[in-house]
Amino acid sequence: MKNKSLIITLIILSLCVGFVWLHQSKNKYRFSNTEQASFTDLELKQFISGYLVPEREVQIKSQISGILKQIHVKAGDTIKRGDLIAEVSVLPNPQNIETASKTLTTCQINYNKCKKEYEQYKKLYEKKVVAEQEFDQYTDAYLISQEELKSAKKQLEIIKTGYSKDQENIPNFIRSTVSGTVLEIPLKEGASITERNNFNEGSNLASIANLQSLIFKAKVNESDISYLKKGMIFNLEISALKNKNITAELTHITPKAKEENGIMKFDIEAKVSNGKHIQLYPGFSAVAEMILDRRDSVLTIKERNLIFKNDSIYVELLDEQYKKQKRVVKTGLSDGLRIEILDGLSLEDKVVVQKN
Secondary structure (H helix, E strand, O other), X not given: OHHHHHHHHHHHHHHHHHHHHHHHHHOOOOOOOEEEOEEEEEEEEEEEEEEEXXXXXXXXXXXXXXXXXXXXXXXXXXXXXXXXXXXXXXXXXXXXXXXXXXXXXXXXXXXXXXXXXXXXXXXXXXXXOOOHHHHHHHHHHXXXXXXXXXXXXHHHHHHHHOOOOOOOOOOOEEEOOOOEEEEEOOOOOOOEEOOOEOOEOOOEEEEEEOOOOEEEEEEEEOOOHHHOOOOOEEEEEEOOOOOOEEEEEEEEEOOOOEEEOOEEEEEEEEEEOOOOOOOOOOOOEEEEEEEEEEEEEEEEEEHHHOEEEOOEEEEEEEOOOOOEEEEEOEEEEEOOOEEEEEEOXXXXXXXXXXXX
């Protein structure tokens, strides 16, 4: 009797275990994690590193060669157009001085001669001893010798000092051609100065720029350049100014890319809005947050739940019987976390969360 009861108990226990196993095997995906598609806004962003530079930077140079005698400004000074920057002392060439001195002596002798003849013939003309035509010849010669003497004196003066007292703008005194802030004084007093001419750029005495007009310069990969358009507005995060953003407007995209480390890149420039309460300086590093593309209120899921196989994109769906089914979907814009679903899903579909 006891053996019969034991056998019956074992049979019932076996049936229970088998039923549980069968039930679990049919519903093994019942507790799978799922998500449902939802309508959200998507933005494709790109972060581009760059730096700030003056929109226009002017280098002040000398028209004469010599020695930097005195500097009247320092870096950081705000100056106006026409303000004195520096003074340059000329180092005269002895040979040129000798030549100019001889020319002056010759012109002086000729002037004295012509002046004497002019005075003599003037008296004779007043007494009507000589004709007017003959007197005019001596008058012209006297006036020409007078101008030649003035020119010779000026030439010798310029060779010795670098300028003439009759000049309105004395080249020894270097003045600013623009208004702005002095960025740099590259030379010190006593340094040699090279003049600017058609064959030489000349020595830079000062760099001046308007700090209220700055531009953002950066390089953009060729894969992103098609998204950029002139006139687009974007935010700039300045590394030196924590938690402060400014806006910039894209103004220039170079038409030709340059290769850097095997990647083709385009140079871009954007005009920066320099606010009254934020002081920006050339050389500040900045990061541009550019919205390359966006979608408003589109159907999306998490991009990590997509399955890529060959040239197709799938998702796994869990049906009412808790069975997995694969379905092909068509995707659109992605922000790196969520992706737009153009076709293949509805709000009611349960997408199985992939264990990546």
